Amino acid sequence: MTLMEVLVSAVIVAVVFATIIQGYLIGAKRAQWTGYSLAAQSLSVQCLEQARSAVWDIAMNKNELTNMNLTARSYNTTTLTLTGYTTNILDVPWKGTNYLMATNYMTIQTIYENNYTNVPVQLQMVRVDTVWAFNAWGDFTVRLYTNTTCTFLAPDNRGF
Secondary structure (H helix, E strand, C coil): CCHHHHHHHHHHHHHHHHHHHHHHHHHHHHHHHHHHHHHHHHHHHHHHHHHHCCCEECCCCEEHHHHCCCEEEEEECCCCEEEEEEEEECCCCCCCCCCCEEEEEEEEEEEECCCCCCCCCEEEEEEEEEEEEECCCCCCCCEEEEEEEEEEECCCCCCC
16 A cells, blocks of 8 residues: 555544544534423423412402512513513533523413403413523534423412
8 A cells, every 4th residue: 555545544534533523522512402401491381380380369369470489570560461580590410510590581461361241351371481591502602592481371260
């Protein structure tokens, strides 16, 4: 074999190994992003479940949805909307200081569905936007991602 053949084969082997290693790194980054996204979705559903477990009984004039533990709570009386946020650590494995914080922006809005009937149907729309950061794409910039969960709640009517 000539020196040229040896060099070409060495370059081919180097390119193949570099491609394999790059594929593993991209797969690891995607798996990490997927884990963070799933943890953020679980955090969003956790806030939604807290709202669903609150007592809202129109007959007893009791609405515990407005008692959610939110930071920067504000209530708009014209749109009947309660907003605020909470922060929490994403539920992914961490040790020391490498945890990842997420912010849950919560919106609870009262909606009257049948305004034209004698008994309007009152609903509460609960929306949770979970914002989390991810910076492992290799460009050294932190990108924010948002997971959104939304549901409608009907009153309990336990007084009947």
